[in-house]
Structures are given as structure tokens and as C-alpha cells.
Amino acid sequence: MERYAGVRPVLGFSRVSLVFFSFLYLGAVSGCALFVGRPVQELSYAAAAIRAAKEVQADTLAPEVFRQANEWFFKAKREYKFKNFKLAREYIEKARTYAEQAEFESLRNGGNREESATPVDTAPGRAEAPYAYPTPEGIPADVYDQRKAEEEKKKAAASPQAPSTAPSPGPSGGK
Numbered sequence: 001m002e003r004y005a006g007v008r009p010v011l012g013f014s015r016v017s018l019v020f021f022s023f024l025y026l027g028a029v030s031g032c033a034l035f036v037g038r039p040v041q042e043l044s045y046a047a048a049a050i051r052a053a054k055e056v057q058a059d060t061l062a063p064e065v066f067r068q069a070n071e072w073f074f075k076a077k078r079e080y081k082f083k084n085f086k087l088a089r090e091y092i093e094k095a096r097t098y099a100e101q102a103e104f105e106s107l108r109n110g111g112n113r114e115e116s117a118t119p120v121d122t123a124p125g126r127a128e129a130p131y132a133y134p135t136p137e138g139i140p141a142d143v144y145d146q147r148k149a150e151e152e153k154k155k156a157a158a159s160p161q162a163p164s165t166a167p168s169p170g171p172s173g174g175k
Contacts, residue, residue, distance in 0.1 A: 039089040049099035062105035069098035
């Protein structure tokens with residue numbers, strides 16, 4: 001006890017060992033989130049399998065299996081959003097399996113592959129070239145002055161003439 005003059009042991013442990021064990025405990029508890037990677041590629045594969053199943057009309061020719069594939073896929077996306085990657089990976093695998101089964105059943109029931117109207121590679125915003133905005137053109141000062149003078153002439157011609165200030169001739173004819 002004399003060795004640790006300012007430190008009192010708590011339940012027989014020193015503060016250093018308590019800090020060490022608490023970090024060790026936190027690492028073990030949160031270890032799943034630290035060591036399980038994000039299943040990004042698996043999510044992409046499952047989405048591609050669902051698209052392929054829909055392409056062969058699996059939603060009408062094998063609706064139950066296709067519905068299950070969609071349900072598991074949305075559950076997987078929800079778990080991915082909450083960063084529960086281990087459970088998301090399990091749901092993704094189920095979704096992909098059901099999507100492949102739906103595609104197979106649909107082909108067996110007479111489904112044909114349809115070419116999708118929009119290619120998968122292009123994003124909705126990138127299908128067309130961006131709008132080319134016209135370049136603004138300035139008006140030279142002399143053209144501006146000329147237009148301004150024309151507008152003033154039009155205003156003067158459109159407004160009624162004010163009575164003249166010159167004396168009018170009398171009734172006798174100005175003699």
C-alpha cells in the first residue's frame with residue numbers, strides 16, 4: 001500500500017487497472033461494430049438480383065418468392081442504416097437467394113427477359129447533357145444612348161401637346 005501513496009484501491013484494484021479493464025470491456029462489447037465491415041458489395045448484388053427477377057416478370061409469375069425477396073431486402077437496408085452490419089449481411093443473403101429463386105421460377109413459368117427502358121449504368125440526372133445557358137451579352141454605351149433617345153421620342157409623341165405659351169391672336173385677326 002505504501003507504493004501507491006495517493007491511490008486507494010477500489011475493490012482490490014488500482015485505478016489504472018480499472019481504466020484498463022473498462023476499456024477492454026467496452027472494446028469487447030462494441031467489437032461487432034468495429035470488426036464487421038459494411039456489406040456494400042453484397043447489398044449491390046442483392047439489388048441486382050431483384051432487378052433481374054423483375055426483368056423476367058417475377059412480380060407476376062412468382063409473386064410470393066419475389067415479395068419475400070423484397071421484404072428481406074428492405075429489412076437488410078434498415079439494419080444497414082442502423083449500422084447492424086452482421087444482421088444486415090444475413091438479410092441480404094436471404095434477399096439475394098429469394099430473388100434468384102423468383103427469377104428461376106419466373107423463367108420456368110414462361111417469363112421472358114425484357115430490356116429495361118433506361119440503362120442501369122446511367123443515373124437519372126446524367127442521361128442528358130446539361131443545359132447550356134446562353135452567354136449574356138452586354139450593350140455598348142452608344143447603343144444604349146440611342147435606344148434611350150428613341151424611347152424618349154416615342155413617349156413625347158404619345159403624350160398630348162401642352163398648350164403653347166405664346167399669346168394667341170385676337171379676334172380681329174392680329175392687326
